[in-house]
Amino acid sequence: MAExxxxxxxxxxxxxxxxxxxxxxxxxxxxxxFPEPYQELVMGKVWDKRDVEAWIATHRPELTDE
Structure with missing residues (x-):
């Protein structure tokens, strides 16, 4: 099964x-x-949430729950 x-x-x-x-x-x-978008749709760009979370952990660590 695909992830x-x-x-x-x-x-x-x-x-x-x-x-x-x-x-x-x-x-x-x-x-x-910033990470590349997962896809660009008519409504705009979308990202894989995991990529955004990893970027936040690296560039804005004060915003992480850890």
Whole structure:
């Protein structure tokens, strides 16, 4: 059985980052250091939640639960 991928968009990433402004989140998700999107849909880009969580753990460790 294939592993299930949990996808997140900009709104979910915004919440994961502590409700930054939409403009700030757009700067972050469009930076070269942010993970590549899993897919780009008509409604926008989506990311694998695990990739975003790993990025947060590295670049914003104060936001992790650990």
């Amino acid at each position: 299930r991928v949990h996808l997140v968009g900009a709104a979910e990433i915004r919440a994961m980052l502590g409700n930054l402004s939409r403009q700030r989140v757009n700067v972050i998700i469009n930076s070269r250091r």
